[in-house]
Amino acid sequence: TQLLEQSPQFLSIQEGENLTVYCNSSSVFSSLQWYRQEPGEGPVLLVTVVTGGEVKKLKRLTFQFGDARKDSSLHITAAQPGDTGLYLCAGYMDSNYQLIWGAGTKLIIKP
Amino acid sequence: DSGVTQTPKHLITATGQRVTLRCSPRSGDLSVYWYQQSLDQGLQFLIQYYNGEERAKGNILERFSAQQFPDLHSELNLSSLELGDSALYFCASSVSGASSYEQYFGPGTRLTVT
Numbered sequence: 376t377q378l379l380e381q382s383p384q385f386l387s388i389q390e391g392e393n394l395t396v397y398c399n400s401s402s403v404f405s406s407l408q409w410y411r412q413e414p415g416e417g418p419v420l421l422v423t424v425v426t427g428g429e430v431k432k433l434k435r436l437t438f439q440f441g442d443a444r445k446d447s448s449l450h451i452t453a454a455q456p457g458d459t460g461l462y463l464c465a466g467y468m469d470s471n472y473q474l475i476w477g478a479g480t481k482l483i484i485k486p
Numbered sequence: 487d488s489g490v491t492q493t494p495k496h497l498i499t500a501t502g503q504r505v506t507l508r509c510s511p512r513s514g515d516l517s518v519y520w521y522q523q524s525l526d527q528g529l530q531f532l533i534q535y536y537n538g539e540e541r542a543k544g545n546i547l548e549r550f551s552a553q554q555f556p557d558l559h560s561e562l563n564l565s566s567l568e569l570g571d572s573a574l575y576f577c578a579s580s581v582s583g584a585s586s587y588e589q590y591f592g593p594g595t596r597l598t599v600t
Contacts, residue, residue: 381528406586417488417576417591418529463528467586473542474586478528 378402379466381477389485391453396462396480398447404466404475407447409438412461412479454484489513490592492577498598504565507595511558511579517541518560519578519589520552529576535560536583564597572599 380399388394398407406425410418422431424440424447431438435458437450447466451458464477489512499505511518520532531544535554546552549567554560564571574596578589 408588415594417490417578417594419488419591420588423588461528467584472584474531474589476529476531 378475379477381480385481387483395450398464400445403444405469407466410463456484459484488590492592496596503567507562509560509577515579517580520562521576523574567599
């Protein structure tokens with residue numbers, strides 16, 4: 376059972392377009408992390424959100440944690456080829472001290 | 487550079503064999519995590535060690551085992567290898583035993599079983 380569902384699984388768009396990827400669950404998380412993984416490398420943490428409704432911005436990337444702390448979104452404005460990669464969300468559950476990983480969204484930005 | 491090192495970078499071996507993957511965490515980090523990533527898939531958590539003790543177990547097969555040594559480096563042992571074990575194996579480290587803390591990933595070991 377996949378506790379964290381990421382959508383879409385794959386997205387290919389042109390440079391300059393906007394996009395949103397989603398991370399959804401029926402479970403409540405005490406915090407949620409977003410990582411980006413480039414081909415041939417390990418994931419790198421982009422942001423951690425902790426409070427329901429929290430919004431964090433990282434240049435052209437906007438991250439939001441749902442009010443109920445069950446979902447999160449990542450919005451990229453004016454996507455660039457350098458944004459290409461696998462975006463992974465991971466939620467931490469206090470109830471079992473586990474970090475639960477989503478399957479990832481593979482993003483390709485075409486020049 | 488995350489500060490986490492993994493060796494070897496690539497490993498090619500035959501079915502039925504046994505291999506050992508090695509990981510050195512970032513200086514000061516006490517937790518080591520092992521993950522498996524098959525082609526174009528997400529990360530599958532295998533196991534976590536904290537300061538030499540097993541802290542959490544994920545979807546780790548009985549053919550796989552791991553340990554963390556007093557100097558905090560860790561080894562993942564894979565035995566009776568099958569074709570389906572071909573994957574990228576990542577090690578990550580964090581300062582705390584709680585997996586909610588940021589994890590720093592190594593460059594991975596690409597295992598090919600033929």
